[in-house]
Each structure stands twice: as structure tokens, then as C-alpha cells.
Amino acid sequence: MQGSANLNLMIKAARKAGRSLVKDFREVENLQVSSKGPGDFVSKADREAERIIREELMGARPTYGWLGEETGEAAGQDPTRRWIVDPLDGTTNYLHGLPHWAVSIALEHKGEIVAGVIFDAAKDELYWAEKGAGAWMNESRLRVSGRRHMIEAIFATGVPFGGRSTLPATLQDLARLMPTCAGVRRWGSAALDLAYVAAGRYDGYWERGVSAWDVAAGVVLVREAGGLISGIREDQNPIDGSLICGNQNLFEPFRKVIRGE
Structure with a gap:
């Protein structure tokens, strides 16, 4: 290497x-x-x-x-x-x-x-x-997946626990996303969620309320594997709290669902 x-x-x-x-x-x-x-x-x-x-x-x-x-x-x-x-x-x-x-x-x-x-x-x-x-x-x-249709895609996220303030928004995200896709996984490691997007195992990932150390390494992995990544809102830095990523085909429709557009 x-x-x-x-x-x-x-x-x-x-x-x-x-x-x-x-x-x-x-x-x-x-x-x-x-x-x-x-x-x-x-x-x-x-x-x-x-x-x-x-x-x-x-x-x-x-x-x-x-x-x-x-x-x-x-x-x-x-x-x-x-x-x-x-x-x-x-x-x-x-x-x-x-x-x-x-x-x-x-x-x-x-x-x-x-x-x-x-x-x-x-x-x-x-x-x-x-x-x-x-x-x-x-x-x-590594290359991100080539899937083109939301209904075929698997996404990953982290579901907040212990009464965290981002739980209501995440539950709303899930309610909008689940009917549009093939499934959502919550495996408990933001770093590996991003690595799996880079590897094409997941088609996208989003999470609210993450820390820089959870996602910083994964950000460059996704980008170098051909994926797109941003804050959930346009004014957010991906390593500053909330991020969304996916392959180039699904990124925009995925982001629209999460934003409720």
C-alpha cells in the first residue's frame, strides 16, 4: 500500500x-x-x-x-x-x-x-x-454503489438514545424515508456507516448530532470513493454536527426526503 x-x-x-x-x-x-x-x-x-x-x-x-x-x-x-x-x-x-x-x-x-x-x-x-x-x-x-432508485437502496443512520434532543427530528426522518427505500440500518458506529457507504454496502447515510471525531475520517473516505457529502442543511459543515451522504445518483432525492422537501 x-x-x-x-x-x-x-x-x-x-x-x-x-x-x-x-x-x-x-x-x-x-x-x-x-x-x-x-x-x-x-x-x-x-x-x-x-x-x-x-x-x-x-x-x-x-x-x-x-x-x-x-x-x-x-x-x-x-x-x-x-x-x-x-x-x-x-x-x-x-x-x-x-x-x-x-x-x-x-x-x-x-x-x-x-x-x-x-x-x-x-x-x-x-x-x-x-x-x-x-x-x-x-x-x-472502493467505489460507492451504483444504485439509481430509492426503492432499491439501503440507508444507515444513528437513532439517538437517552432522551437526546435530536430524537424527534430523527423519528420524523425515518417516517419520511422508510416508505421510499429498501431499508434502514442502525448498527451503532458512525465511522463504519461512512466506510460502508464508501464500500457500496450502504447507498447513503445521515445522522444528526454527531461529533467531529465520529465522522471526520469517513468524510474523506466517501468523497474519495466517488460519493457526495454535505451538511443536512446547506450552511452546515459535515463534521460539525449533522451530515448526509450518498452515491451521485441518489444523493439529491435522499437529501430532499431527509429535509422534508
């Missing part, structure tokens, strides 16, 4: 963190039967994965900025570059012993995501993309 020095650094960090998480994931499955429960254990695994990633990335690029789910934001001496990291996207799946979670690492340059890595360690699927170099899964080039 050919990539820039930064991309290769990101892949190395993602694989190292992924190995640590897989080891702990086996332990989580055993903890399911204990009275204490695996919650504290998983939070430690999450923090350890971020520590590994930060050590690898910042050790090699100490002047870059940082935004991580567990450790927050830190400005760098180089104001134009920033790592955006989710060490464990799909924490609830991980907690319940479900093998659908990922490490997500993105590089932002002058406000644009220029490289992304999503590592599904449980399935050994490494998704990666760099601006102008295409999107890949392991050694295979």
Missing part, C-alpha cells in the same frame, strides 16, 4: 490501538456474565487506545494540533494541521460484546479533512483514504 508518510503513520497507530482493543474485547465477552459488569473495563480500554494513538501520532508530529474524544482539544504549534481521533467508535457495541466497532483517525489541514483511516479490528478491515489518492479497504479500491 502506497501512501504519504502521514497516512502510513495513521495506519500504524490505528493497527496498534486496534490490537489492544481486540485483546480487551475478548475479556469484555467474559465479563458479560459477571455481576460487576464491563463498563469500567471498557472505559479503560478506550482511554488506553487513545493513549496509544496519541503517543504514536504526536510523537512523530509534535507540532500538530489534537482533537480526541477522550482527551479533548489541544492547539498545536502548527495551526494548519490537526489530528481528529475516536479511539473506539461503537463503544456500546463493544460493551455488549458485539463485534462492530472501529478506530477512527483523520488528519485535517487548513480546515479540510485530507486523510482518514478507519480500522475495524474485529473483522480485520482497514479502510483508508487520502485526498486525490482514492479510497481503499485493505488492498481493494
Whole structure:
């Protein structure tokens, strides 16, 4: 696999963190039967994965900025570059012993995501993309699906939980979308939802109320795989809270349904 020095650094960090998480994931499955429960254990695994990633990335690029789910934001001496990291996207799946979670690492340059890595360690699927170099899964080039009709399409989203404020709008989205398509999936990892759009497994994805570290790496994957992506509203940046994406055939009709137009 050919990539820039930064991309290769990101892949190395993602694989190292992924190995640590897989080891702990086996332990989580055993903890399911204990009275204490695996919650504290998983939070430690999450923090350890971020520590590994930060050590690898910042050790090699100490002047870059940082935004991580567990450790927050830190400005760098180089104001134009920033790592955006989710060490464990799909924490609830991980907690319940479900093998659908990922490490997500993105590089932002002058406000644009220029490289992304999503590592599904449980399935050994490494998704990666760099601006102008295409999107890949392991050694295979990725392309978004070619479906042209909404009624044949499968879409993905995240359904808010715990009384989050975006739940009513999402339920309205589902009520409009479900009659028009072949199905909606909610698998619990925004990073992998975007990777699956890039791979043509899903035809589109939308979600409200996501964080930058959930979706940053996936944004460049979808674009480099030939997909279209934007905020749900025109004035929204895709990594700033609400986004929608799909293949070029379905993007506009999909977006119109979600917007209620």
C-alpha cells in the first residue's frame, strides 16, 4: 500500500490501538456474565487506545494540533494541521460484546479533512483514504454503489438514545424515508456507516448530532470513493454536527426526503 508518510503513520497507530482493543474485547465477552459488569473495563480500554494513538501520532508530529474524544482539544504549534481521533467508535457495541466497532483517525489541514483511516479490528478491515489518492479497504479500491432508485437502496443512520434532543427530528426522518427505500440500518458506529457507504454496502447515510471525531475520517473516505457529502442543511459543515451522504445518483432525492422537501 502506497501512501504519504502521514497516512502510513495513521495506519500504524490505528493497527496498534486496534490490537489492544481486540485483546480487551475478548475479556469484555467474559465479563458479560459477571455481576460487576464491563463498563469500567471498557472505559479503560478506550482511554488506553487513545493513549496509544496519541503517543504514536504526536510523537512523530509534535507540532500538530489534537482533537480526541477522550482527551479533548489541544492547539498545536502548527495551526494548519490537526489530528481528529475516536479511539473506539461503537463503544456500546463493544460493551455488549458485539463485534462492530472501529478506530477512527483523520488528519485535517487548513480546515479540510485530507486523510482518514478507519480500522475495524474485529473483522480485520482497514479502510483508508487520502485526498486525490482514492479510497481503499485493505488492498481493494472502493467505489460507492451504483444504485439509481430509492426503492432499491439501503440507508444507515444513528437513532439517538437517552432522551437526546435530536430524537424527534430523527423519528420524523425515518417516517419520511422508510416508505421510499429498501431499508434502514442502525448498527451503532458512525465511522463504519461512512466506510460502508464508501464500500457500496450502504447507498447513503445521515445522522444528526454527531461529533467531529465520529465522522471526520469517513468524510474523506466517501468523497474519495466517488460519493457526495454535505451538511443536512446547506450552511452546515459535515463534521460539525449533522451530515448526509450518498452515491451521485441518489444523493439529491435522499437529501430532499431527509429535509422534508
